[in-house]
Amino acid sequence: MRLWAAVLAVTVANWLLKASGPLVLGHRRLPRAARRVVALVAPVLLAGLIVIELAGPDWDGLDWRQIAGVAAAGVGRVALRMPMLVAVLFGAAVTAGLRLL
Amino acid sequence: MTTRESFVEGMRAAVGPSAATFVLGVSFGAAAATAGWGVAVPLFFSAFAFSGSAQFSLLTTFETGSAFAAVTSAVLINARYLVMGVALNDSLHGSRASRALQAQALVDASFVVAHRGDGRFDIARLVGATVPQWFCWLVGTAIGLVLQPDATLLDKLGADVIFPAFFLLLVLDEVRSPRAAIAALCGAAIAGGLLLVTEPGYALLAATAGAFVGVLPDRTDR
Numbered sequence: 001m002r003l004w005a006a007v008l009a010v011t012v013a014n015w016l017l018k019a020s021g022p023l024v025l026g027h028r029r030l031p032r033a034a035r036r037v038v039a040l041v042a043p044v045l046l047a048g049l050i051v052i053e054l055a056g057p058d059w060d061g062l063d064w065r066q067i068a069g070v071a072a073a074g075v076g077r078v079a080l081r082m083p084m085l086v087a088v089l090f091g092a093a094v095t096a097g098l099r100l101l
Numbered sequence: 102m103t104t105r106e107s108f109v110e111g112m113r114a115a116v117g118p119s120a121a122t123f124v125l126g127v128s129f130g131a132a133a134a135t136a137g138w139g140v141a142v143p144l145f146f147s148a149f150a151f152s153g154s155a156q157f158s159l160l161t162t163f164e165t166g167s168a169f170a171a172v173t174s175a176v177l178i179n180a181r182y183l184v185m186g187v188a189l190n191d192s193l194h195g196s197r198a199s200r201a202l203q204a205q206a207l208v209d210a211s212f213v214v215a216h217r218g219d220g221r222f223d224i225a226r227l228v229g230a231t232v233p234q235w236f237c238w239l240v241g242t243a244i245g246l247v248l249q250p251d252a253t254l255l256d257k258l259g260a261d262v263i264f265p266a267f268f269l270l271l272v273l274d275e276v277r278s279p280r281a282a283i284a285a286l287c288g289a290a291i292a293g294g295l296l297l298v299t300e301p302g303y304a305l306l307a308a309t310a311g312a313f314v315g316v317l318p319d320r321t322d323r
């Protein structure tokens with residue numbers, strides 16, 4: 001019962017967090033300066049996610065083979081013009097190969 | 102582009118994150134089974150909360166301390182949705198309730214896939230990107246609960262590369278100006294620094310402060 005209550009609480013809070021924009025702001029548009037900030041949220045969030053995915057909690061998750069795979073995906077996309085999914089699979093294959101060595 | 106075309110485009114763009122979400126879902130299901138959560142609770146949680154960070158957070162903290170602290174931590178870890186929800190608001194359509202419902206499609210990868218530049222978002226693309234990820238998360242949880250696979254097997258296959266590689270490719274597309282590059286570097290530095298002292302969810306929330314580079318005036322303001 002305690003577990004169900006906790007799961008329900010987190011679920012409802014998650015719904016409210018996602019709905020916070022429309023619930024609080026309604027149809028009001030953001031001022032220009034705020035829109036400029038908002039336009040940068042996506043690249044900032046992405047950069048943070050990359051660091052967190054690669055470093056892990058307390059930077060304990062650093063693995064050069066994972067970093068090499070991610071870098072290979074970037075090279076595949078930019079230098080070799082691979083489609084996005086192919087580049088990601090190429091990166092995963094590089095890491096899997098390095099882990100086999 | 103029609104709504105239907107945007108939706109399909111979103112689904113296509115989400116193939117990579119969906120694969121990664123499936124793997125994470127399997128991990129969550131297996132971890133929940135090991136923690137003795139049964140079958141119904143993890144499936145309900147994945148179907149209705151659909152949040153890897155909050156779900157893993159509750160799973161790892163629930164048995165170690167007070168339920169209140171565990172719930173608070175799992176909620177705060179997703180506080181970035183406040184920022185993302187505000188960012189999304191100008192692009193939503195319809196009544197307040199309808200807009201709140203559309204915002205439920207908000208997850209990290211879909212938010213970025215739906216970004217059309219200059220703070221505008223394509224909502225059909227957002228929903229299209231979220232649907233396959235939700236499905237993969239739920240099916241992954243179910244498979245993890247049943248099979249409880251060895252986590253090291255997924256690592257051996259390089260599955261841990263999928264999410265960061267996908268995010269790297271997206272950031273290469275997103276960084277179209279020096280201002281965006283500076284903001285992204287600030288976000289990365291904040292996240293990296295805070296990882297040393299706090300949990301990843303909080304570090305990510307703080308990283309969004311990098312977007313305040315946007316308050317600096319640019320040449321077009323003169």
